[in-house]
Amino acid sequence: xxxxxxxxxxxxxxxxxxxxxxxxxxxxxxxxxxxxxxxxxxxxxxxxxxxxxxxxxxxxxxxxxxxxxxxxxxxxxxxxxxxxxxxxxxxxxxxxxxxxxxxxxxxxxxxxxxxxxxxxxxxxxxxxxxxxxxxxxxxxxxxxxxxxxxxxxxxxxxxxxxxxxxxxxxxxxxxxxxxxxxxxxxxxxxxxxxxxxxxxxxxxxxxxxxxxxxxxxxxxxxxxxxxxxxxxxxxxxxxxxxxxxxxxxxxxxxxxxxxxxxxxxxxxxxxxxxxxxxxxxx
Amino acid sequence: xxxxxxxxxxxxxxxxxxxxxxxxxxxxxxxxxxxxxxxxxxxxxxxxxxxxxxxxxxxxxxxxxxxxxxxxxxxxxxxxxxxxxxxxxxxxxxxxxxxxxxxxxxxxxxxxxxxxxxxxxxxxxxxxxxxxxxxxxxxxxxxxxxxxxxxxxxxxxxxxxxxxxxxxxxxxxxxxxxxxxxxxxxxxxxxxxxxxxxxxxxxxxxxxxxxxxxxxxxxxxxxxxxxxxxxxxxxxxxxxxxxxxxxxxxxxxxxxxxxxxxxxxxxxxxxxxxxxxxxxxx
Numbered sequence: 361x362x363x364x365x366x367x368x369x370x371x372x373x374x375x376x377x378x379x380x381x382x383x384x385x386x387x388x389x390x391x392x393x394x395x396x397x398x399x400x401x402x403x404x405x406x407x408x409x410x411x412x413x414x415x416x417x418x419x420x421x422x423x424x425x426x427x428x429x430x431x432x433x434x435x436x437x438x439x440x441x442x443x444x445x446x447x448x449x450x451x452x453x454x455x456x457x458x459x460x461x462x463x464x465x466x467x468x469x470x471x472x473x474x475x476x477x478x479x480x481x482x483x484x485x486x487x488x489x490x491x492x493x494x495x496x497x498x499x500x501x502x503x504x505x506x507x508x509x510x511x512x513x514x515x516x517x518x519x520x521x522x523x524x525x526x527x528x529x530x531x532x533x534x535x536x537x538x539x540x541x542x543x544x545x546x547x548x549x550x551x552x553x554x555x556x557x558x559x560x561x562x563x564x565x566x567x568x569x570x571x572x573x574x575x576x577x578x579x580x581x582x583x584x585x586x587x588x589x590x591x592x593x594x595x596x597x598x599x600x601x602x603x604x605x606x607x608x609x610x611x612x613x614x615x616x617x618x619x620x621x622x623x624x625x626x627x628x629x630x631x632x633x634x635x636x637x638x639x640x641x642x
Numbered sequence: 643x644x645x646x647x648x649x650x651x652x653x654x655x656x657x658x659x660x661x662x663x664x665x666x667x668x669x670x671x672x673x674x675x676x677x678x679x680x681x682x683x684x685x686x687x688x689x690x691x692x693x694x695x696x697x698x699x700x701x702x703x704x705x706x707x708x709x710x711x712x713x714x715x716x717x718x719x720x721x722x723x724x725x726x727x728x729x730x731x732x733x734x735x736x737x738x739x740x741x742x743x744x745x746x747x748x749x750x751x752x753x754x755x756x757x758x759x760x761x762x763x764x765x766x767x768x769x770x771x772x773x774x775x776x777x778x779x780x781x782x783x784x785x786x787x788x789x790x791x792x793x794x795x796x797x798x799x800x801x802x803x804x805x806x807x808x809x810x811x812x813x814x815x816x817x818x819x820x821x822x823x824x825x826x827x828x829x830x831x832x833x834x835x836x837x838x839x840x841x842x843x844x845x846x847x848x849x850x851x852x853x854x855x856x857x858x859x860x861x862x863x864x865x866x867x868x869x870x871x872x873x874x875x876x877x878x879x880x881x882x883x884x885x886x887x888x889x890x891x892x893x894x895x896x897x898x899x900x901x902x903x904x905x906x907x908x909x910x911x912x913x914x915x916x917x918x919x920x921x922x923x924x
Binding site: 365366369370372386390400401 | 647648650651652654655658668671672675676679680682683687
């Protein structure tokens with residue numbers, strides 16, 4: 361997906377939020393915004409938002425010297441989500457359609473996102489997600505694809521959300537390769553988050569080789585790319601992965617995310633807050 | 643009031659909105675954001691937000707060649723407000739405290755603001771404003787000040803809102819000088835708006851001599867300044883005038899506005915959406 365001009369004010373907001381989380385004083389915060397401003401003329405709108413996002417968070421890291429400003433909130437939400445894991449399992453166990461219930465919970469977990477502007481209410485989301493209609497609902501294709509494959513490539517999104525992914529992976533009951541980011545960016549999940557949330561017990565964990573808040577193939581490692589190219593079914597969680605991959609090729613991807621800003625909602629023709637299960641090849 | 647770093651993303655949003663209203667294509671919109679980005683390192687946070695706002699809208703005017711991008715919405719809201727003027731008068735007539743009702747309506751009209759991020763619902767606001775508590779309510783001081791003066795300097799804010807100011811001016815029943823901006827900036831009221839809304843029948847209309855979306859004394863005309871310095875009672879409508887004047891001196895100003903963004907709400911210690919009648923000399 362291309363970047364829209366509306367993303368530019370949002371990049372400044374994100375830079376400011378990250379700078380504050382990194383403990384920067386107002387002088388350093390201003391220095392970060394000034395540096396970001398000097399990058400704006402170089403922004404190509406044909407690039408995807410995560411490519412720009414990478415620049416934003418790299419600036420914050422370089423200027424503050426803080427490698428992982430979101431470490432604390434990642435740890436916090438890993439714990440919060442693990443604490444409710446038994447309740448989530450219970451919800452699935454009592455559902456008529458267990459796979460769909462697990463998909464809905466994976467979507468609820470997608471609100472744990474410190475890159476977007478809106479605050480979130482995880483508990484409320486877990487309730488609401490069962491009442492919502494999908495804006496795009498390629499569920500039949502999803503079931504068929506999952507049933508006809510032995511292995512699934514699962515592109516992760518955020519820390520904490522990983523526990524919700526675990527619920528879905530357990531329902532898929534397939535061999536899964538779970539792909540996280542290589543280096544800290546926003547609250548995106550790293551190998552340590554995946555392990556902390558217990559993914560190592562049910563799937564193979566790898567990194568995609570980069571520090572982009574999304575999946576941008578041109579920046580990923582060759583190891584990841586060889587798995588990606590061979591994959592028969594890919595589940596892509598979250599906006600960042602959608603923004604990086606949508607429209608880029610015809611891989612057999614199921615995009616699973618909640619639309620969290622007007623730019624992405626306009627791009628796919630839904631409302632902010634809508635939930636989406638979208639097959640790339642349809 | 644000083645500018646906060648949170649204002650910077652907002653300036654980019656405002657530039658984009660104004661550029662689109664001016665009919666700029668995406669290429670020109672990007673040129674405007676690039677030019678604004680090049681100004682960011684020069685922004686002094688000790689300046690007030692309207693001083694920065696002036697730069698934003700000047701850029702849009704210069705690059706698009708469109709002198710008054712908000713002309714259409716100003717005309718529209720002047721008409722909308724004039725249409726409901728008889729109903730507003732009716733509301734005041736049926737109030738126990740006519741002056742307070744007129745103040746509340748003047749606050750309702752303050753939502754007609756195309757410089758802020760939130761959409762507004764004028765009809766809903768007119769209902770809600772009668773149910774709201776004031777976050778700051780220096781009403782007694784206001785009554786006393788109004789009763790003890792012959793002349794009031796009234797600093798206007800936006801087109802359309804002017805009709806709501808007219809309701810208040812009619813209740814004040816004093817000699818009023820109504821001060822508007824000299825040149826187009828956002829949807830701020832100009833002399834033509836004040837006349838269209840009938841202020842010329844009840845007050846003297848002057849411009850403050852500048853194109854700032856607020857009152858910044860260092861940029862105002864000497865004619866306005868001489869009236870300002872002699873004024874015994876000043877009513878300052880809206881955020882922009884507050885941002886420009888608050889803390890700058892001890893003039894006998896009553897700030898009357900709705901807090902429309904988190905920056906101003908944090909600055910005065912209230913919530914976004916709160917209504918304020920604040921005496922500067924208290």
